[in-house]
Amino acid sequence: MTTSLLSRRTFTRLLAATAVAGLGCFGLAQAQTYPTKPVTLVVPYPAGGANDMLGRLIGQKLSEGLGQQFIIDNKPGAGTLIGATVVAKAPADGYTLLVGGFASNAVSPILFKAEYDPLTAFEPIGLFGTAPMVVITFPNSKYKTLKDVVEAAKAKPGEVMYGSSGNGSPLHLAGEMFTAQAKINLTHVPYKGGSAHILDLIGGRLDVIFDTSTNSTPLIKGGKVRPIAVSSKTRMADFPDVPTFAESGYPDFTVNGWYALYAPAKTPKAIVDRLSVELQKVLKQPEVIEKxxxxxxxxxxxxxxxxxxxxxxxxxxxxxxxxxxxxKAD
Incomplete structure (x- = not known):
């Protein structure tokens, strides 16, 4: 091998190494100056709900920490796919983020025809909260425990009814997971969103609902419904007398709502890391924990x-x- 050939190869390798190092420095520089303009947080739900409230809370705190405005952009529809698709197709520069979770990143892409792959379309920034499922019934219901529900369902298969906000909703999936684990037959009554299923439960026209804690907590505190089990690993601080599914004999029941922050795929790692570090700081703030x-x-x-x-x-x-x-979805 000639000296000139060795020199050319050595030069090529050095050039490649320099390019890689340059990219690394560029990414670091981006992270050090990011963000230099407002950041859009896409919430794939209507304004006013739990997801919107949580997105606004996290956005406000990230804005305070990073010194730029975080703008909430509500893009509901198609089981969260509309908003999630916008983020999946957005420039990978850290200026368009998704407040994602249970529906957008786990369930809706299975039930509907999504334009993105939830496993490859996003860079995970961080999980910021989980919400256990709570089995609720009306205040004077005869069902005091999960055991009561199971025994009634075994005695008269199909007679016990549970409601949900629609086919494929977290409430429906929680009910199906429980019926499979308990080996019982409950009748699912799907509603077209809104609060009609809650009103029918309060009125005694439904037996139980597997609801998210974000929705059921104010109803329980207001005395409108009564909880009989929660899916968290330990009892909820607000409802210390309500047993967990594990305590009730169903340790494998692990259905939770969850809330997370995502960036489009290929967003520079340095930017993702900076957002994640800032999110971790936010989640340690007493005010955020309390809310x-x-x-x-x-x-x-x-x-x-x-x-x-x-x-x-x-x-x-x-x-x-x-x-x-x-x-099947609605």
Whole structure:
């Protein structure tokens, strides 16, 4: 091999190494100056709900920490797919983020025809909260425990009715998971969103609802419904007398609403890391912890690697459940 050839190869390798180092420095420089303009947080739900409130809370605190405005952009529709698709197709520069979770990143892409793959379309920034499911009934219901529900369902299969906000909703999936684990037959009564299912439960026209803690907590505190079990690992601080599913004999029941922050795929790692670090700081603020817990949400860590594992695990779990139970969307 000639000296000139060796020199050319050495020069090429040095050039490549320099280019890689340059990209790394560029990404670091981006992170150090980011953000230099307002950041859009896409919430794939209408204004006024729990997801919107949580997105605004996190956005406000990120704005305070990073010194730029975080603008909430509500883009509801198609089971959250409209908003999530906007973010999946947005420039990967850290200026368009998704307040995602259970529907957008685990369930809706299975039930509907999504234009994105939830496992590859986003960079996980961090999980910021989880909301356990709560089995609720009306105040004077004969069902005091999960055991009561199961025994009634076994005595008269199909007679016990549980309501939900629609086919494929978290409430429906929770009910299907429980019926499979308890080996019982409950009749699912789907509603077209809104609060009609809650009104029918309060009126005694439904037996139970597997509801999210974000929705059920104010109803329980107001005395409109009565909780009989929660899906959290330990009892909820607000309802210390309500047993967990595990305590009630169903340790494998793990259905939770969850809330997370995502960026489009290929967003520079340095920017994702900076957002994740800032999110972790936000989630340690006493005011944020209090507000999250006030609506039945347990604060998470905000660590990107945790979300990188949690999201795919949830997607795999619901892919199996939806297939096994032959669940179809409305």
């Amino acid at each position: 999250l817990r006030g609506v039945g949400v347990a604060p998470a860590s905000g660590v990107a690697s945790e979300l990188a594992k949690y999201g795919p695990d949830e997607f795999a779990k619901y892919t199996k459940l939806i297939k096994d139970a032959n669940i």
